[in-house]
Amino acid sequence: MQKQGALKRQKERARQEKQREKDANRLARRKEKGPDTGGAPGEDPDIAGIVPGPQPPVVE
Numbered sequence: 001m002q003k004q005g006a007l008k009r010q011k012e013r014a015r016q017e018k019q020r021e022k023d024a025n026r027l028a029r030r031k032e033k034g035p036d037t038g039g040a041p042g043e044d045p046d047i048a049g050i051v052p053g054p055q056p057p058v059v060e
Helices: 004-035
Strands: none
Touching: none
């Protein structure tokens, strides 16, 4: 019966280690991505810089 307790502790340590690795990877990705460019508050970044009205013709 003692073997089950040891296995449970081992699994819990592995789970905690995996969570630490995930947290470190998440932090590294956040640093790699860089700061948010921001823009005007309340402005939708998907449509920022779009000018309403007729668009210039596409030249190929």
